[in-house]
Amino acid sequence: MEKLVIASADSHAGMPPELWAEYLEPKYHKYLARLRDEHRLFGDTMQMLCDLRTPDAARPIFDRDGCFERGHLGLWDLDVRLAQMDREGIAAELVFPGDFRSFDMFWNTVNGTYSLAAVDAGARGFNRWCADAFGSAGDRLLLIGAPLSGLDRQAVLDEADFMAGHGFAGVFTPGYCALPTQIPVFEAEWDPVFAAYAERNLTLITHAGYGIPQGFMFSEVEAAAAEVKAEDGGPQDLIRKLTTTVFNDSGVFADLRSRQGLWQFMLGGVFDRHPALKMMVTEIRADWIPATLALLDRVWERNRDRLPARRAPSEYWGTNCIAGLSFMNKAELAMRHEIGVETMAFGRDYPHGEGTWPNTIDYFADIFQGVPEKEVRAILGGNMIRFLGLDPAHLAAIAERIDAPTYREIAEKGSLSQDLAAHLAMRCGYAKPSEGDRRVAEMEPLLERDIPRLAAAGSAWR
Numbered sequence: 364m365e366k367l368v369i370a371s372a373d374s375h376a377g378m379p380p381e382l383w384a385e386y387l388e389p390k391y392h393k394y395l396a397r398l399r400d401e402h403r404l405f406g407d408t409m410q411m412l413c414d415l416r417t418p419d420a421a422r423p424i425f426d427r428d429g430c431f432e433r434g435h436l437g438l439w440d441l442d443v444r445l446a447q448m449d450r451e452g453i454a455a456e457l458v459f460p461g462d463f464r465s466f467d468m469f470w471n472t473v474n475g476t477y478s479l480a481a482v483d484a485g486a487r488g489f490n491r492w493c494a495d496a497f498g499s500a501g502d503r504l505l506l507i508g509a510p511l512s513g514l515d516r517q518a519v520l521d522e523a524d525f526m527a528g529h530g531f532a533g534v535f536t537p538g539y540c541a542l543p544t545q546i547p548v549f550e551a552e553w554d555p556v557f558a559a560y561a562e563r564n565l566t567l568i569t570h571a572g573y574g575i576p577q578g579f580m581f582s583e584v585e586a587a588a589a590e591v592k593a594e595d596g597g598p599q600d601l602i603r604k605l606t607t608t609v610f611n612d613s614g615v616f617a618d619l620r621s622r623q624g625l626w627q628f629m630l631g632g633v634f635d636r637h638p639a640l641k642m643m644v645t646e647i648r649a650d651w652i653p654a655t656l657a658l659l660d661r662v663w664e665r666n667r668d669r670l671p672a673r674r675a676p677s678e679y680w681g682t683n684c685i686a687g688l689s690f691m692n693k694a695e696l697a698m699r700h701e702i703g704v705e706t707m708a709f710g711r712d713y714p715h716g717e718g719t720w721p722n723t724i725d726y727f728a729d730i731f732q733g734v735p736e737k738e739v740r741a742i743l744g745g746n747m748i749r750f751l752g753l754d755p756a757h758l759a760a761i762a763e764r765i766d767a768p769t770y771r772e773i774a775e776k777g778s779l780s781q782d783l784a785a786h787l788a789m790r791c792g793y794a795k796p797s798e799g800d801r802r803v804a805e806m807e808p809l810l811e812r813d814i815p816r817l818a819a820a821g822s823a824w825r
Contacts, residue, residue: 373710377465549631671821
């Protein structure tokens with residue numbers, strides 16, 4: 364029986380800290396001692412949060428194969444990564460920057476605040492390391508570049524040439540880390556960059572955390588750690604403080620700025636000026652998308668004479684966008700026809716603690732019960748293969764070679780055990796109810812404030 368061709372829309376890689384100096388331009392080495400201090404504080408704190416999701420006591424439930432500990436080395440070790448892909452039947456997957464165990468060089472919101480020149484140097488360093496570390500498996504590892512600040516347009520265009528020349532599949536959307544004096548993405552000054560991305564088939568990735576200011580995440584951890592120290596508290600006090608603030612259910616994964624970027628592209632006419640430009644919104648769920656598109660369509664209809672967008676936002680969703688569903692939950696799958704089956708792409712978020720690895724096959728068997736084979740194949744790989752223009756025959760051959768599961772095998776595997784179901788509900792929100800239209804009232808004022816800016820920017824190129 365034909366194997367499932369699984370192309371995961373989310374995984375992460377990170378440069379080992381001992382290689383920072385090798386890939387960073389020498390004039391920025393003066394920042395490395397500070398970066399190491401940040402890594403210790405932020406990384407140690409994130410490890411404690413991760414341990415809450417994957418505690419040692421739960422290992423017999425979620426790590427029956429004993430692969431969890433060593434599997435993290437796939438962040439930078441090609442052989443380990445490919446072995447973990449083979450184990451879960453993953454033919455290909457997108458590879459994003461970002462993990463607390465490796466940390467990023469200056470360009471991420473988890474860093475402190477650095478000069479924009481250092482931000483660009485750090486992003487270039489990651490991209491060159493990633494090409495060296497994983498480029499030899501480019502048919503399976505679909506590399507996503509770290510973003511430059513955008514203050515130097517030629518540098519961004521040069522980086523687009525580098526990424527295209529080294530087989531990258533995409534790049535984080537400009538504005539991922541909100542920087543001082545950064546030009547908004549809907550302004551015409553970005554057009555040469557978006558034209559270059561479209562021509563080079565580089566997909567924009569609007570990942571969780573998009574639009575958060577430079578230094579914000581690190582400063583939250585730093586401030587919480589200082590407060591706990593002043594109160595003579597311990598590690599558990601720090602975790603309690605963070606999980607009731609920035610890392611709660613209303614934190615980074617639910618921040619509305621990641622949605623704002625999507626409507627700025629749609630209503631700002633960016634997809635009209637660059638119809639071949641593609642965007643994936645990932646790790647920010649999808650249960651909000653139908654209600655949000657309905658809101659955007661209403662706002663566009665009321666302001667269509669002012670806005671540069673020529674079509675309703677829901678039309679761009681069908682032609683230019685796709686949702687990367689990192690650790691997709693049951694509510695999202697139940698909404699698949701509202702979201703659009705053809706615009707959904709599963710992501711396992713390897714090797715992050717909140718993802719489906721190392722339980723992806725068990726997860727498939729449970730979540731896809733009763734879902735038609737055609738829809739399962741589309742969500743697990745077909746949609747992303749089409750959206751990114753990948754070679755379906757080549758990936759099908761890889762699926763056969765690594766003995767990926769068949770549709771029948773996952774259909775007959777049965778439900779999750781009660782223990783594993785409870786663990787996944789805690790770890791990745793597997794049983795979380797749908798958001799639906801619950802946050803429309805929060806989005807509408809944010810959207811209305813954008814309308815005059817979008818209209819003014821659009822008048823410049825009409």
